[in-house]
Amino acid sequence: MKNGLLHTVILSGIILYLAHSIGFFDLDKLAAGSKNLITFTHDLFPPDFSVTEPLLYSIFETIQMALLGTVLGFIAALPLGLLGARNISGIGISAAARLILGGIRTIPALLWAIIFVVAFGLGPLPGTLGLAIYSVGYLSKLYYEAFEAVYQEVIEAVRATGISRLKEIRFVVLPESMNHILSQLFFMFEYNVRSSAILGFVGAGGIGFYMISYIQLFQYQRLTTAVLLTLAVVLVIDLASARIRDRFLTTS
């Protein structure tokens, strides 16, 4: 009990120190910031809906990028996930696959987008590629974990019959983990819609390009429109994908 109290005090001290060193207790700074924040919020309203039409086009581009990026990532993630699963590929191959996938995951989607913008120029293509490769890193990890969660006995039951590895994957591993595969795919799509909105900041297409332009040109009322539209689209997609997910997934 006494020890627990001591730990709490020490931990709180560390947290408070960290907050202080970042500037949380700098009252002058906080006051100035709050004032700016109020002015900025004031500038955001009312939203300027005159730009709705071009924004709708670009938000469509954002969804397009997210969808394509997710599908491309999914196509690559299935085989890579199989390679990364220890119960399917063995220790050696899976370790190598995991190392590569870990490396891919270390680089955030935004950085991938910058890399591809440098390589392919501005536009939705580098953004889509960035999302795709980021999705590969994450989906593969989620997939090899799903494949390893397949009941060992189910695999043993068919391996005893001398089944080939390809047939084992097709008829046992994939059906057994289909729920996970689909629900993680939907999750990845939702995630990509959100993160593709930001890719435009580095010139990789989509609504983010308008957002960053409005910020740089101080057209905050137009920025509000862009944010509201993004919010609406993300909400609709979240709802729709939750619906689809419920319909697809079987409880077991």
Add this chain to the structure above:
Amino acid sequence: MIQATGSQKSWDDMEEFAVELCSVWYSPNGDHHILKNIDLKIKRGTCLALIGPSGSGKTTLFKIITRFLKPCSGSVIVRGSCGSLEKNKVGYIPQQLGLVRSLTALENVLIGAHSRIGLAGTLLGVFPKKEVELAAKYLNMVGIGHKAAKKVYTLSGGERQRVAIARALMQQPEIILADEFVSNLDIITAREILAEPRSWR
């Protein structure tokens, strides 16, 4: 030592034995032996029940016969009607059945036909009509033809057991190994299922 032999044939007629284990020793870690000097001969066309308390090595013996585990010493021979036996001629029903729960009963039985379909069928997941009819026939035979389109996770324990049996039959095996396959059933269903092996032939 376990022996299961018919009395009418002579011991020299070795081809009559479908499974032959000769002084098999097995230990998972090298010192404590689960199987000690097992001699087992199973005659073709016979039913043999292995009985023993839990932990006595029944499952281990099965895994030796299915080649999942390698014995430390001794020989294992599994014979088909024409010489050595391919793996797909051994039907194995593990303790927990090993069914794919998200597939239907029929689809699970079809997995038993895996050795008879080609690459295109595998990738598309399409089985020839002949195999689908055969699978339906086996499901009828074990008494759950009407549940063919039901997902396995919606079936009861006894029904799952029957699906597993149908899947093993679907392989058209020469040997069926069933590991404690009525252990988690009520006594009535268990007796029903245990009465069936004779009819599988």
